[in-house]
Amino acid sequence: MSLATHLPILPVVIPALAAPFALLVMRRRRRLGIAIAIVSCLALLATALTILAQVADGTVLAYAVGAWPAPFGIALVADRLAAMMLVLTSLLALIALIHAVVTRADRKGWHFHPLFQFQLMGLNGAFLTGDLFNLFVFFEVLLIASYGLMLHGQGPARLKAGLQYVVVNLVGSSVFLIALGMLYALTGTLNMADMGLRVAAVAPADQGMLRIAGLLLVSVFALKAAVAPLHLWLPRTYAVSTPAVAALFAIMTKVGVYSLIRVVPQVFGEGAGAAAWVPAPWLFPAAMVSAVIGFAGVFVARSMSEQASYAVIGSTGTLLIAVAGWREDSLGAALFYLVHSTIAAAALFLVADVTARRRGAFADSASPGPAFVGRGGIALMFMAAAIAASGLPPLSGFIGKLMILKSVAPLPHWGWAWGVILVTTLIGVIGFARVGSAVFWKTGEACDAPLIPALRRDLAAPALALALLAALSIAAGRVSAYAEAAAAQVLDPAQAAAAVLTEAAP
Amino acid sequence: MTYEFLVASAIGVLVAGGIFLALRARTFQVVLGLTLVSYAVNLFLFASGRLTIGKPPIWEKAVSDYADPLPQALVLTAIVITFGMTAFVVILALRSFLESGSDHVDGDTVPCDTQDGASDVTSHAVETGEDAA
Numbered sequence: 001m002s003l004a005t006h007l008p009i010l011p012v013v014i015p016a017l018a019a020p021f022a023l024l025v026m027r028r029r030r031r032l033g034i035a036i037a038i039v040s041c042l043a044l045l046a047t048a049l050t051i052l053a054q055v056a057d058g059t060v061l062a063y064a065v066g067a068w069p070a071p072f073g074i075a076l077v078a079d080r081l082a083a084m085m086l087v088l089t090s091l092l093a094l095i096a097l098i099h100a101v102v103t104r105a106d107r108k109g110w111h112f113h114p115l116f117q118f119q120l121m122g123l124n125g126a127f128l129t130g131d132l133f134n135l136f137v138f139f140e141v142l143l144i145a146s147y148g149l150m151l152h153g154q155g156p157a158r159l160k161a162g163l164q165y166v167v168v169n170l171v172g173s174s175v176f177l178i179a180l181g182m183l184y185a186l187t188g189t190l191n192m193a194d195m196g197l198r199v200a201a202v203a204p205a206d207q208g209m210l211r212i213a214g215l216l217l218v219s220v221f222a223l224k225a226a227v228a229p230l231h232l233w234l235p236r237t238y239a240v241s242t243p244a245v246a247a248l249f250a251i252m253t254k255v256g257v258y259s260l261i262r263v264v265p266q267v268f269g270e271g272a273g274a275a276a277w278v279p280a281p282w283l284f285p286a287a288m289v290s291a292v293i294g295f296a297g298v299f300v301a302r303s304m305s306e307q308a309s310y311a312v313i314g315s316t317g318t319l320l321i322a323v324a325g326w327r328e329d330s331l332g333a334a335l336f337y338l339v340h341s342t343i344a345a346a347a348l349f350l351v352a353d354v355t356a357r358r359r360g361a362f363a364d365s366a367s368p369g370p371a372f373v374g375r376g377g378i379a380l381m382f383m384a385a386a387i388a389a390s391g392l393p394p395l396s397g398f399i400g401k402l403m404i405l406k407s408v409a410p411l412p413h414w415g416w417a418w419g420v421i422l423v424t425t426l427i428g429v430i431g432f433a434r435v436g437s438a439v440f441w442k443t444g445e446a447c448d449a450p451l452i453p454a455l456r457r458d459l460a461a462p463a464l465a466l467a468l469l470a471a472l473s474i475a476a477g478r479v480s481a482y483a484e485a486a487a488a489q490v491l492d493p494a495q496a497a498a499a500v501l502t503e504a505a506p
Numbered sequence: 507m508t509y510e511f512l513v514a515s516a517i518g519v520l521v522a523g524g525i526f527l528a529l530r531a532r533t534f535q536v537v538l539g540l541t542l543v544s545y546a547v548n549l550f551l552f553a554s555g556r557l558t559i560g561k562p563p564i565w566e567k568a569v570s571d572y573a574d575p576l577p578q579a580l581v582l583t584a585i586v587i588t589f590g591m592t593a594f595v596v597i598l599a600l601r602s603f604l605e606s607g608s609d610h611v612d613g614d615t616v617p618c619d620t621q622d623g624a625s626d627v628t629s630h631a632v633e634t635g636e637d638a639a
Binding site for chain 2: 177
């Protein structure tokens with residue numbers, strides 16, 4: 001047994017080891033703790049890239065935890081989609097961590113770094129697991145870490161929003177467990193690949209139960225993804241979180257989307273008999289409504305971080321419009337847009353933070369304030385992030401939206417989809433322009449308040465995020481080809497199921 | 507009366523009470539409601555392996571008929587997780603109450619004091635005689 005055979009579990013093990021070590025050393029030697037966190041993130045990135053290289057040709061890495069064969073034990077599955085999400089998570093984590101360290105946001109409380117690592121463990125586990133109950137467990141791991149991170153720095157506003165966030169997610173967890181119980185009672189398995197093979201054999205009398213279980217499961221994922229009408233918790237939560245944390249949270253809604261993409265074709269796909277594609281008719285209208293609500297929120301937001309939160313909802317909506325087609329090309333376009341929109345949302349949060357840090361009492365509110373140091377550079381950054389988030393050329397949002405528009409064209413409701421995507425893009429552009437002109441143009445003369453000294457270093461993380469977006473635009477061809485291959489693999493679950501159920505045997 | 511009916515009605519009553527409480531405006535009631543719902547969920551998970559009486563949950567060669575062990579493992583995990591989460595939300599609710607001076611879920615000042623009665627000592631709106639209705 002070499003290390004290479006244990007590759008799929010490393011993204012879970014590395015942060016799980018780094019977190020307690022960081023916890024132990026943080027109290028006395030802060031720098032060592034930070035070093036552990038950064039090394040862990042770099043190791044995660046390296047591992048994710050290695051996994052990506054191994055699965056790029058279409059192999060499915062299945063790992064049986066504890067060497068229990070697949071339907072009985074817990075299986076970890078790394079395919080193209082999971083590898084892509086792992087790379088995205090580790091890149092985003094690196095950006096958020098750099099920002100937290102540089103702006104000293106990690107010093108406002110004791111346990112930022114351990115919580116951050118546990119959050120990564122939960123995220124990576126959720127992307128890798130091939131078992132529905134384990135998906136629940138990793139959801140809880142990432143959620144409880146996110147509660148801690150969200151409350152990091154404290155203050156009444158954060159506590160109020162945090163309480164709502166926790167309560168909403170507890171309700172979501174209960175519904176998740178109910179759906180799991182129903183699915184287990186009906187199919188007798190919790191392994192996703194195995195369940196996919198067994199749903200077709202569910203007795204006709206139980207089809208109603210199966211449909212309800214599927215819809216409950218999908219509604220939980222929709223809650224995590226903040227799809228309308230289950231999005232109400234998101235803007236307040238994200239807008240009051242520490243910006244570095246909010247940037248990391250940009251991937252949390254994508255966990256919901258990922259779970260949808262993973263579970264629906266595998267369990268409720270073509271082979272599911274009468275329950276095939278149960279959630280499909282609900283997803284499309286919900287996605288359109290959340291795209292509209294999200295970009296309407298971008299239009300009316302009162303601060304830059306609130307605007308970024310609504311941009312997250314809007315981009316998830318746009319993403320799900322493409323996902324709801326459940327076709328290879330639309331899913332491929334969606335996956336490309338998923339990568340893009342995650343990084344773009346993170347860039348928006350970080351730019352909002354560097355702006356707020358220079359405007360003193362005005363923070364990041366969308367009202368004209370005093371002139372501040374380094375305005376030009378930050379204005380350019382905001383413009384780039386806004387271009388990316390709303391989907392204008394030349395950044396990758398434009399490519400993503402174009403691919404989505406092209407891929408939904410053969411679908412029956414393509415007119416609605418085109419209308420919503422194009423109009424929301426316009427609304428988004430106007431909203432970003434409004435906030436940008438208020439914050440960066442209408443600045444008065446430097447008032448009597450002293451200018452806050454510029455700290456150039458804090459521009460590093462947003463610049464890194466924007467550089468990633470630029471790289472994504474340049475490499476769009478290769479990334480979209482990969483995304484399409486990943487989509488094809490997701491929509492053909494039989495091959496993955498074979499790999500999981502046979503290869504995982506010792 | 508069968509066991510199935512007993513378990514099913516117990517789950518139903520717990521969920522109904524839990525949802526009622528969870529929709530209330532004050533954090534303590536919401537937490538109680540969530541606890542009830544999580545009890546119901548645990549019972550439900552346990553019942554998902556079919557109800558059996560007097561059967562061992564471990565496979566042995568001598569035993570031909572055994573209870574499904576997996577739901578019991580699931581329930582154990584779920585109990586631990588929901589217990590931890592409930593403890594967390596209790597502390598969070600307390601902290602939020604202490605910092606913001608209000609135990610309302612949306613954190614704003616007391617819109618429904620009148621219906622909760624004057625016995626509530628924590629509500630300062632009653633003390634000041636302010637009537638939000």
